[in-house]
Amino acid sequence: MAGFGSKIRDFFKKSSLSSSFYEDLEDRLIEADLGPKLAVELSELLSKAKAKDIETFKNVLSDKISPLIIGDQLTLSREKPNVLMFLGVNGVGKTTSIAKVAHYFHQQGHRNIVAAAGDTFRAAASEQLSIHGERLGFRVIKSHTGADSAAVVHDALTSAIAHKDDLLLIDTAGRMHNRSELLHELRKMDKIIRQRVSDSDYKRILVIDVNTGQNCLRQAEVFHEAVQLSGIIATKYDGTAKGGVLVALARELRIPIYFLGTGEAPSDLHVFDAKQFTQELVTLDF
Template identity: 40%
Template sequence: MGFFDKFKISRLKEGLAKTRENIKTKITKLVKGRTEIDDEFLEELEQILISADVGVQTTLDIVDKITERAKNERYASEEDLNNMLIDEIQKMLSDARDAHVVDFDAPLPSTPYVILIVGVNGVGKTTSIGKMAYNYKTAGKKVLIAAADTFRAAATEQLEIWAERAGVPIVGQRQGADPASVVFDSVSSAVSRDMDVVLVDTAGRLHNKIHLMEELSKIMRVAQKKVPDAPHEVLLVLDASTGQNAINQAKEFMKSVKVTGLILTKLDGTAKGGVVIGISRELNIPVKYIGVGEKIEDLQIFDRQKFIEALLK
């Protein structure tokens, strides 16, 4: 394991500190001195997972799986019991390694690779775009940001700050301009400048779902005039600290657009990071990136094994 891998794991543990304290401390106490699973154990486990905002249904699924395994397996130590818990919780997380690119340094199937970023205002959409841009550039990709959230005041200015931090160009227009026009200009520029990645910011309002759907559809159609298979990805940004409300937001957006992956932000600010498990399980959409801090390097590729180990080991 290299220095940067160790650094990322260290930052992951730091970012998950509040959730880790909430889950690991209680589970360590739960398994201490036990080598078997009984009703009392299952009831306490259920309470621990629900308190971490894993979600009721996902929690019940985990408990059912553990109950089933307990019928056929024996545990010689606390460590055996803990490893079984880790194994079952990990299985609840959808694998992000699907047909879409996850690693920032991975070869792209086509260029420019257009990624649409959606999510309500205040979830960390702007910062996530800046951090993604930084990661792609650090990996050697040429990146352009499209400031297509022309509805919210100062949205472009905030994005410009992050573009400058990441060291990548940005294309934007005045407040109130047609978002599709911004996207057309951005994708056209990306094609002419031989860019690798285009990150498209979008408006975050949900009060008018019909209008949102029409706007996103128009953005896609306009992008396809220059890049026929765009967008290659639609990533939904969710604030992990909002817990189960994040799942409701996701369901609303999924009515308007086909979401290919999730970005979970603000995990460092909540003790209920177990929502990552519930979201992944309930929505059947992979969590691809997680935000574990405010620094530009604090957006990490989601690795379900490392995530669970950071919580429970």
């Protein structure tokens, strides 16, 4: 898959500065998942800047995009437990991301980590989380398929408090075809956590697959409405994926990005670097 920067470079090579140039450019920006609103804004800005070549374009684009991108480092407070609830539709890599985050904090010296198998709708999700727990050395609290997810969270939180665990990681369901039911379930879980954990020690993390483009934005809006998202983990990012959607997300919802997931291994999780991301997006080094 060609990256955003490569597409723009090819566009400038093949296009002449005709009356339709900026309309065509606008279409190309939309294809890069920046979204219609931002694509129009950028096209108009580039037109006013008289961006007639790729170098001018890249500089103007970078200056416009950089302030929109919000990176934030996910850190744990001294209070115990810190709670991270992971949200996202099925298939984006929530459970794998939980394992990666557990590994990340384990590498930082946090040994007392527990996970809650809050996706009781799919037996495979609970089994996968248990396998990760065995491999990486964190315990998993779960129940039977079809059990009340909120009850699982309550039990896991009670256990984490009793054991004075550093970190509780909560998996959740993502069956968007039952949207109202899912949101009701998530709000119940959120309420249980907020009753016992301060907001500074509790984060709601959306996991998205950047290859799904503008669908990420719609997903984020739904989950943000339900529980007020704290941050994002973007999975399946390899530098050529459609990273433009992260710009659209940042612009529309102002939610910081914590990590980029680049593979399946526990170590394939990278702290988000806004400057590096912007450079990769506009391919400033070609």
